[in-house]
Amino acid sequence: MQNDPDGAARRRTDAETNEAGSKRVTTRRPPSAPPIYDALAPHYERALRPLELLILARLRAATLRALSGKGAGGDSDDGGGGGGGRLLEIGAGTGLNFPHYPPGARGAATEPSREMLRLAQTKPRPAGVRLVQTNAEALPFADDTFDAAFATLVFCSVASPPKAFAELRRVVRAGGRVALLEHVRPPGLLGPVFDLISRFTVRLCEDHFNRRTADEARRAGLRIISVEPHVLGIIQLIVCEV
16 A cells, blocks of 8 residues: 555545436545445445434434524525525435435535445435535535535544534534534433443444534534434434534
């Protein structure tokens, strides 16, 4: 890998566009793509199916709805959630959120795993949403590109939440909303249990079970609007503003 001039040249390329029928995927290779998620991609949806049926599908829809509201300056604005603004998804995975996008949505859905994106390409999505391969800590977008952003079950596996939140603050306009559906360290007696579980899941699949995502977002400079707990506080719907 150290003597790989062709690979280095590819990494220096800001973006590549690959045709997949009429859909395009823009690729900006992450500095260290997580190979574990390439391996998990074929099994991801099957593993999540019971939780999707029980609660996750409903919470995904609620996350998109949480982006609706008044924008900066008091103007009526759906934050991108109703198709009126540019929307960014962080960690789109295999595209499980696509059914909950409003029909007129415009923007980008990012994901670091190539294999996850291959599966996401097969899912119907609004024509104005393009797929972009990149990680959350190095988004290939100009400042203030988006009106709103969201992520579902993503920040547990982001390598550097502070860098990812800094990027969100950069690419989402002032006053824009950020909605996060995340599993977190729950309060009470379950907290130490999740600390123990996290020791194994981080090694197994780079998944931190004990992150305090709302606190991370606040420390990064996002204004917390609401934190809605679900499933004994294990899952939170966190709504922020840039």
